Amino acid sequence: MDEDQIHATLSRMLLAGRLPGGTKLGEHRLADIFGVSRERIRKVLHRLGHERLIEVVKNRGAFTLAPDPSEVHVVFEARRILEGGIAAHLADTLSPDQVETLRAHVDRESEALKTGDRRTWLRLSAEFHFLLAAMTGNPVIVQQARELVGRTTMLVAFYENNAGAQCGCAEHRTIFRALASGERARAGKAMSAHLALIETRLRPLACVDAGPPLEDVIAEFMEPPSPPARTRRKAQMKAEAQA
Numbered sequence: 001m002d003e004d005q006i007h008a009t010l011s012r013m014l015l016a017g018r019l020p021g022g023t024k025l026g027e028h029r030l031a032d033i034f035g036v037s038r039e040r041i042r043k044v045l046h047r048l049g050h051e052r053l054i055e056v057v058k059n060r061g062a063f064t065l066a067p068d069p070s071e072v073h074v075v076f077e078a079r080r081i082l083e084g085g086i087a088a089h090l091a092d093t094l095s096p097d098q099v100e101t102l103r104a105h106v107d108r109e110s111e112a113l114k115t116g117d118r119r120t121w122l123r124l125s126a127e128f129h130f131l132l133a134a135m136t137g138n139p140v141i142v143q144q145a146r147e148l149v150g151r152t153t154m155l156v157a158f159y160e161n162n163a164g165a166q167c168g169c170a171e172h173r174t175i176f177r178a179l180a181s182g183e184r185a186r187a188g189k190a191m192s193a194h195l196a197l198i199e200t201r202l203r204p205l206a207c208v209d210a211g212p213p214l215e216d217v218i219a220e221f222m223e224p225p226s227p228p229a230r231t232r233r234k235a236q237m238k239a240e241a242q243a
Helices: 003-015 027-034 038-050 069-093 096-114 118-135 139-159 162-180 184-201 214-221 229-242
Strands: 054-057 061-064
Touching: 003 038, 003 118, 003 139, 003 214, 027 038, 027 214, 038 054, 038 061, 069 118, 069 139, 069 162, 069 184, 096 118, 096 162, 118 139, 118 162, 162 184
Parallel strands: none
Antiparallel strands: 054 061
């Protein structure tokens, strides 16, 4: 597994909020899990730290983000300013293909909640916000969104209850409808209201779970290895023969 693959796996894990804040991401342990050298892990961790998805502390190591309760409001306020603007902008610029992409995404969110798959919903919920940022085509906005959403995803994963998840899913659909109909003011207002409601639904003192083992969590987010080219070609030839 190369550094980009390790980075992608850890990014997915962190953005899904599957580990409590302050969990240590030890180089030795990660090197054993991924079967690579500590030096390669160290490069990935510094990259994640630069992207503000983890905290890298000199002489102590790397840790999952543990936002100070006193800064939660500040971070959500920043998200409301940034993402409210994103929604208003997209209401004027979305293409039909982008609208269909968003429609399919919110449908997957609804299906995940309907089947009780909270873990998938959490991942899709964060991805909804990244998707909107990406649709602006502005790399600076994408980076800012990744940092801000990353700093609050863990809070949502651990401190928002299932009822809150249901509300969040419905709020995403409200945002989508405003975007799809090109209602600029309504889209911006719906996004700002959604983020304000997330903040009010958080209950930080309710979390006492130490979290699952790091190895188990990483395994959930590893992409299955791609089959060799020869194997893929043989499978393709077999499919063509059966057609």
